[in-house]
Structures are given as structure tokens and as C-alpha cells.
Amino acid sequence: MGSWGFIGLAYGVAAVAILTFFVLLRRRLRGAAEELAALERDGGRRTP
């Protein structure tokens, strides 16, 4: 592998790590927001 191969590998690995973290964070945020909304809906139904 030449110099540009190593450069591409380094930047590629970093891009994959950052994008994966970004996507997983968004997914976790969405999941948590949905769970909170469901909990609040349930809580609202139970309150007289």
C-alpha cells in the first residue's frame, strides 16, 4: 500500500467512527424521546 493508501485508510476509519457515533446517537435520542412520550401518555391516562 502506498502513502495515499495509508492516508485513505486513516481518514476512512475516522469518518466511519464519527458517522457511526452520529447515527447511533440520533437513534438513541429518538428512541428515548419515544419512550418518554409513551410514558407521559400512560401517566396522563392514569391521572384522574
Place this chain on the structure above:
Amino acid sequence: MERVARIAPSIGAAAAVILAVGLYLGLVAAPPDAVMGELQRIMYLHVPSIVTAYLAFTVVFCASMLYLWKRDLRFDAVAVSSAEIGVVFTGITLATGSIWGKPTWGVWWTWDARLTLTAILFTIYVGYLMLRAFAEDPRAAARYGAVLAIIGFLDIPLNHFAVYWWRTLHQPSSLLRAGGPSVARAMLVPLLVNMLGLMLLYAYFLVRRVQLERVRHRILEGRLRRGRRG
């Protein structure tokens, strides 16, 4: 926090634009190094990654101290969020360093003081996240985590000065050194632009991750309320 969360998309957009400019400067505009040639372009990613990781762990250290002092879970939310991002950037530093090491030193890894201390830094904060994941009580997780984060932070000055205290393969710092940076201006500008871009990306991730922690706290409170009502 809500006000900060509202400007998060702007911070993310600014990070994306600055990183795009930094990539162009680092991969196209900057001249190749006189000794290492094109390979040295990995520096524009490797150095900003570790500086951003240091920033993230400094925030963890400060937030952990504040948590132990004030016992306010909002500080703990900042600490755990910043630790997670710091682990990502330390991982990137280790990976890019290893990729740079292979053509330069002939090996992917060597037990050099700087490399070993960076690997220890990574392990400490992965351990911090695991410790928190296993603790059931959020206050206990915050307390244990804060103590570990404060002790773990000691690795950063040790890591920084390792290249001066021991004989290492890793070159001494060319940026954070007494007497100012030793890097030529044509290389310093892309380095600083990428550093700014990654720090803005860190800020964006931190705001979003703290948001997630706050939602989790509200879920926990909601469940406790429901439990009390039966």
C-alpha cells in the same frame, strides 16, 4: 440547556463546513513534508483528534469535580456525555497513529511510552463507561464514575510529558510546546482549522448527548412516579 440545544444544528453545520475546508487544506493545499512526504497528511487528523479527546476528558474532570461538590446530576450528565465522545476521539487517535506508524516505523504498534499511555487513557474511560453501565443507582454511578474520572485524568499530563521524560519512538509535541508551535505556517493553518472543526463537532455531540441523558433522567423519574402510584 434548551437554548444551547436550539443552536446545536448551527454548531453541527459549522463543524461540517470547517471540517470540509480543513480536509481540503490538509489533503490538497498543504505541501508534503520534507522527510515523510505525503504520509504526514495523517497529522491533520491525528493531532486534532487527540487534542479534542484531551478537551473532552478535561470537561469530564471539571464536571466530575463539580458533581462531587454540588451533587447535581446535571454535572454528571455532562461528564458521562463528554467521556463517551472522548473515547471515540481517543479511538480515532489510536487507529490513525497505528496506520501512520506502519509505513513510518515498520510496525502497527509498539509499546512506546506515548502509545501505551494513550491506550491506558482509552482503557480508563472505557472502564468508566462500563462501571456506570453496571451501577443500578444513578447517584452511585455518578459518584463512582466521578472518582474514576478524576484519577484517570492524571494520565493526560503524564501522556503529554511522556515524550520528554522517556526515550520514545513518538516525536515530541510540535504544537503544545514551550516556545510555541514548531510547525511551518503552511502546515499549521490546516492543523488549526481541523482542530477547530473537530472541537465544534465535539460541542455538537456534547449538546446532543447531554440532551439524551436528560431524557433518560425524565424517563427514570416517570417510572419511579408510576411505581409509587402503583
